[in-house]
Each structure stands twice: as C-alpha cells, then as structure tokens.
Amino acid sequence: xxxxxxxxxxxxxxxxKTALNGMTASIPSSSIxxxxxxxxxxxxxxxxxxxxxxxxxxGSVNLLGGGPFNPALHRGRISILPQDSxxxxxxxxxxxxxxxxxxxxxxxxxxxHSARNVLTAVHLADRMNTPxxxxxxxxxKRVMIAQCFIGKPELIMLDExxxxxxxxxxxxxxNFISAKxxxxxxxxxxxxxxxxxxxxxxxxxVKKGRTTRTATIEELTGKTAMLVYNLTHTPLSTxxxxxxxxxxxxxxxxxxxxxxxxxxxxxxxxEQINATLIPALLKSTGIISIxxxxxxxxxxxxxx
Amino acid sequence: xxxxxxxxxITCYEWFTAMRSRRAVVVVLLFMAASVCTMNFCINALxxxxxxxxxxxxxxxxxxxxxxxxxxxQSKPFRRMMRHIVYNKDVYNDLVGRHPxxxxxxxxxxxxxxxxxxxxxxxxIADELGSGACRYVAFxxxxxxxxxxxxxxxxxxxxxxxxxxxxxxxxxxxxxxxEAGWPLxxxxxxxxxxxxIYALPFLGLSLGLSHLTRSGSKATIxxxxxxxxxxxxxxxxxxxxxxxxWKALFSYAGVFTPAAHKFFLWRSTPLSLAxxxxxxxxxxxxxxxxxxxxxxxxxx
Numbered sequence: 001x002x003x004x005x006x007x008x009x010x011x012x013x014x015x016x017k018t019a020l021n022g023m024t025a026s027i028p029s030s031s032i033x034x035x036x037x038x039x040x041x042x043x044x045x046x047x048x049x050x051x052x053x054x055x056x057x058x059g060s061v062n063l064l065g066g067g068p069f070n071p072a073l074h075r076g077r078i079s080i081l082p083q084d085s086x087x088x089x090x091x092x093x094x095x096x097x098x099x100x101x102x103x104x105x106x107x108x109x110x111x112x113h114s115a116r117n118v119l120t121a122v123h124l125a126d127r128m129n130t131p132x133x134x135x136x137x138x139x140x141k142r143v144m145i146a147q148c149f150i151g152k153p154e155l156i157m158l159d160e161x162x163x164x165x166x167x168x169x170x171x172x173x174x175n176f177i178s179a180k181x182x183x184x185x186x187x188x189x190x191x192x193x194x195x196x197x198x199x200x201x202x203x204x205x206v207k208k209g210r211t212t213r214t215a216t217i218e219e220l221t222g223k224t225a226m227l228v229y230n231l232t233h234t235p236l237s238t239x240x241x242x243x244x245x246x247x248x249x250x251x252x253x254x255x256x257x258x259x260x261x262x263x264x265x266x267x268x269x270x271e272q273i274n275a276t277l278i279p280a281l282l283k284s285t286g287i288i289s290i291x292x293x294x295x296x297x298x299x300x301x302x303x304x
Numbered sequence: 305x306x307x308x309x310x311x312x313x314i315t316c317y318e319w320f321t322a323m324r325s326r327r328a329v330v331v332v333l334l335f336m337a338a339s340v341c342t343m344n345f346c347i348n349a350l351x352x353x354x355x356x357x358x359x360x361x362x363x364x365x366x367x368x369x370x371x372x373x374x375x376x377x378q379s380k381p382f383r384r385m386m387r388h389i390v391y392n393k394d395v396y397n398d399l400v401g402r403h404p405x406x407x408x409x410x411x412x413x414x415x416x417x418x419x420x421x422x423x424x425x426x427x428x429i430a431d432e433l434g435s436g437a438c439r440y441v442a443f444x445x446x447x448x449x450x451x452x453x454x455x456x457x458x459x460x461x462x463x464x465x466x467x468x469x470x471x472x473x474x475x476x477x478x479x480x481x482x483e484a485g486w487p488l489x490x491x492x493x494x495x496x497x498x499x500x501i502y503a504l505p506f507l508g509l510s511l512g513l514s515h516l517t518r519s520g521s522k523a524t525i526x527x528x529x530x531x532x533x534x535x536x537x538x539x540x541x542x543x544x545x546x547x548x549x550w551k552a553l554f555s556y557a558g559v560f561t562p563a564a565h566k567f568f569l570w571r572s573t574p575l576s577l578a579x580x581x582x583x584x585x586x587x588x589x590x591x592x593x594x595x596x597x598x599x600x601x602x603x604x
Contacts, residue, residue, distance in 0.1 A: 091324075147440060
C-alpha cells in the first residue's frame with residue numbers, strides 16, 4: 001500500500017505540555033482517511049505540523065515522498081483547511097481563490113476556471129463577488145473548503161470541515177468531498193462520526209499525541225461481514241442457530257436483545273444468512289430491525 | 305521567476321485588500337487632510353509674515369501670497385547673505401533653488417510620514433497571524449516571500465498616501481497662491497517620492513515588530529513606542545554629539561536611526577540621493593529582518 005503521507009515519531013511540545021508524543025501515522029495514497037480522537041488528542045497539531053505551520057521538536061514527516069513540507073516542492077500539491085483560521089475579510093471569494101490558484105502555479109485561465117468550479121460546487125456561485133466579511137459563518141466555511149480543492153492538489157487535509165454547516169450543506173459537502181479526483185488523498189479530522197463513516201476508507205485513532213490504531217472502515221464497522229439483528233427480549237439459545245449456520249459466528253448480547261452474525265463474505269452471502277436465520281428467529285422471538293455491521297460511533301466509543 | 309511572480313502576486317493582493325480596509329482608507333485620507341491643512345496653515349503664516357514685512361518696508365500691498373517672499377528669496381542681497389550663512393555652495397544652491405512652498409511641503413511630509421507608516425502598516429502582519437489568514441498562503445509559498453510581498457504592498461499604499469497628500473497640498477497652494485503651476489506639482493511629487501524613501505525604514509520597523517505578535521493593536525502600540533524611542537535616540541544623539549564619555553554612545557546609536565541620514569534626501573545631487581536611499585533601504589532591512597527571522601522559526 002503506497003503512502004501519501006508518513007509521519008514517524010513526531011514530537012511537538014508547547015512549553016511543558018506535550019501535544020504530539022511521538023505520533024506515527026501512514027496515510028494510504030488515494031484514500032479518504034479520518035482522524036478520530038478526543039479533544040486535545042493532537043489531531044489538529046498533527047495536521048499543522050505536517051503542513052509546516054508548526055515546528056516539531058523531533059521525528060520526521062514525509063509528504064508525497066518529498067520529505068517535510070517545502071514550499072518549493074509541495075506548492076500546489078498539498079492543501080489544508082486549518083481550524084479557526086479566517087480568510088482575509090476585506091477580500092472576495094472569487095478573487096481570493098484565484099489569488100491562491102495563481103500562487104499554486106496555475107495560469108490565469110486555469111485559476112479562474114478552477115475557482116469558479118469549486119465555488120459553484122459549494123453552492124456559492126451567487127456569492128463569488130461578495131465581500132467575505134459579509135458572508136455567514138457557514139458560507140465562509142464553504143469558501144475555506146473550496147480553497148482546498150483549487151488546482152486538484154494530491155493531498156488535502158481538512159480539519160473539522162463540516163462543523164458549522166447546515167444539514168443540507170453537510171450532505172452536499174459529503175458528496176463534494178467523496179467525489180474527489182482519482183489519485184487525490186484526503187485526511188479529515190472530525191468529531192462527527194456519522195460523516196466519517198460515510199466518507200472514509202481508513203480511520204486513524206489518536207490518543208494523547210499518539211496513534212493507537214489504524215484500521216479500514218470495513219474492519220471497524222463490519223458492514224460487509226456482519227449482520228446485527230435487534231430482537232424482542234426473549235430468552236434465546238444460539239446453539240441451535242449455530243448449527244444452522246456453521247460458517248458464521250453468532251454472538252448474543254447479555255440482554256438477549258441483539259444477535260450479531262459475523263461471516264466470511266467469500267463463503268456465504270448476507271442474503272443466504274437472512275434466508276436461513278430470519279425464519280429460525282421468528283419461530284422463537286420477534287425481529288425489530290436488521291442492520292449491516294456496527295456504527296462507527298459504537299466502535300469508537302469502545303475504542304477510545 | 306516563480307518566486308518573483310509569487311512576490312508580485314502577494315504584493316498586488318496586499319495592496320488591493322489593504323486599500324479596502326477601513327483603517328487604511330481613513331489613515332490615508334487623514335494624512336491627505338493633514339497635508340492640506342498644514343499647507344493652508346503655512347500659507348497663512350507666510351501671508352502674515354509678508355503683510356508685516358510689507359508694512360515695515362513700506363512696500364506696495366499685494367493680495368497674492370508668496371510674491372514678497374519670492375522677491376526676497378530671489379534678491380541678490382538675500383542670496384549673498386544666505387551664501388555667507390550656509391558656507392556650503394551645494395547646500396546653498398539646494399535651498400535657494402526651490403520654491404518656498406516646496407520646502408514647506410517637504411518639511412510637513414517628512415514630519416508626518418513616520419506616523420503615517422506606523423498607523424497604516426503596523427497591524428497588517430500581526431492581524432493575519434492572529435486571524436490565521438496567513439495559513440492559507442503559507443502552504444502555497446514561503447514565509448519569506450509572504451513577508452516581502454506584505455512589505456512591498458504596504459510600501460505601495462504609503463506611496464499612494466504620499467502622492468495624494470502631495471496633490472492635496474498642491475491644490476491648496478494653487479488656490480491660495482499665484483504661480484503654483486505644474487512645475488510646483490512636479491517638485492512636490494519629487495518630495496513625495498523622497499519621503500517614500502524616508503518611509504522605508506519605518507515600514508521595516510513596523511512590519512518587523514508586526515511579525516512578533518498576533519495582535520494588531522499590540523503591534524501598533526509596539527511600533528509607536530519604538531518610533532518614540534527612535535526620536536529620543538535622535539535627540540540624545542544631537543545633544544551629546546560632542547561628548548567624550550559614555551554619553552558618546554548616543555551619537556553612535558543615532559547612526560541607526562533614519563533621521564541621521566534623512567538630510568541626504570534633502571539634497572538635490574544624484575549622489576546624495578543615492579547615498580540617502582541606500583541608507584534608508586539598509587536601515588529598513590536591519591529593522592525588518594530580525595522580526596522576520598524570529599517569525600520564520602516560530603509556529604504559525
């Protein structure tokens with residue numbers, strides 16, 4: 001698996017406080033990777049260190065195979081949505097994005113075209129020439145997200161991209177982000193686990209300035225290899241059910257309200273399991289609902 | 305070439321955005337108003353002086369301001385007297401070869417320029433560091449280019465302010481005095497350009513300090529305090545210019561202030577102007593670079 005970004009044992013201290021305590025992470029190329037961690041875990045600090053905003057005390061960063069951030073080498077190849085950073089309030093969205101595009105090395109025409117495209121994609125076509133200071137918080141956030149996508153950079157880091165947006169715009173942004181160009185790598189730091197679950201291929205867990213685990217979203221949620229049956233509270237024996245499905249692992253919750261069925265999707269399909277399990281369950285209990293895998297939130301609460 | 309292009313982009317963007325900021329617009333307009341009002345005040349003073357002179361010398365009265373001064377300025381006895389006072393032929397030629405109004409404008413523009421620079425520019429970098437706006441540029445170009453672009457963008461705003469003040473002063477002079485034609489406008493523009501060169505060290509000082517804080521207000525206060533310190537050192541350098549004890553240090557310290565070299569800019573010879581410009585650019589870099597180097601090493 002080729003990595004777009006590798007950080008190795010990076011340490012960042014603010015006085016006596018250690019924000020990154022040897023954080024090691026590898027972000028797979030062409031993926032969307034989510035960073036999950038509690039407040040103050042070091043997610044934002046890690047992104048800022050990778051982008052060259054912060055000076056790290058030790059460790060190494062390899063950005064797109066070219067070592068640590070170097071403006072001459074990485075100009076136009078990476079972009080970041082920094083947290084709590086305002087755009088120049090006296091400027092206009094289109095003008096600002098064209099300026100950024102030109103700085104990245106785009107021609108006048110390319111910068112104009114790219115800026116208009118991304119602003120239209122974030123539903124700001126009618127606000128392109130409105131002073132930024134007059135835009136609402138959500139609109140400014142959309143301009144900030146748009147600036148990340150000018151000129152199709154190879155690596156995009158988004159720090160809390162969906163916070164402060166209304167539900168309609170959150171859905172639009174999810175579509176916008178997930179429709180990334182092939183070859184683009186996106187890293188998202190967010191506390192909104194539902195959005196991460198829908199967007200990400202990989203999840204990196206960060207705790208106290210360190211990476212505690214990196215896993216695919218599939219490993220975490222088991223969407224394609226687990227069925228969860230929510231049942232009425234009736235005493236149930238899994239032994240009989242296991243005989244019906246020997247290739248599956250059945251786990252019953254303590255309250256007998258939830259039955260998990262993990263399976264190897266190469267050997268048996270979800271349809272086959274349902275066809276066997278549902279009639280058997282209906283004989284002895286009631287089925288309230290059936291879900292594919294666990295939610296990311298459920299897994300994260302166990303993980304953190 | 306890429307770096308030069310980026311520098312040009314940042315300079316233009318800085319100029320455009322700063323010119324839209326209320327603070328810059330207000331300070332530029334106030335500077336222009338101050339220039340016009342001071343010119344008016346000087347012309348009033350000149351008029352009073354001329355009226356008294358006319359009365360004492362029992363000359364025929366005239367409504368036009370500046371006629372008596374100009375006649376006196378160009379009279380042979382006055383010039384002979386000036387030559388004896390000044391001794392230096394070059395300085396003498398520099399002084400008597402100029403219109404009195406031109407000298408008035410030169411004085412006022414050199415007097416106000418440091419304050420103009422501090423009020424317009426001191427907060428620019430600090431504000432962007434505080435709001436985080438600089439981060440959107442930081443991954444697109446180097447920090448040095450960003451700072452240099454800010455410097456040139458601000459220099460362009462100061463140039464606009466000085467040009468507008470020159471035009472304002474010339475308009476006032478045209479209304480109040482006769483013979484304030486195009487040659488005077490050209491001469492005044494020349495002084496605006498000289499004061500722009502004189503503004504460079506103060507710009508370096510303001511932006512150098514602006515790199516050190518994330519608060520625009522703090523940066524402005526630092527700049528005003530440092531400006532006051534500069535003037536204090538200048539004054540002490542003059543007072544203790546002949547001292548032989550430790551107080552002589554003030555005269556050495558005075559070399560590092562712009563005022564010690566501004567008289568190069570008052571002269572007309574190209575060599576003198578070149579030396580003055582070189583001094584101002586050197587001082588500007590001396591003030592700007594330490595702040596920038598600290599900024600380069602720190603977190604953004």
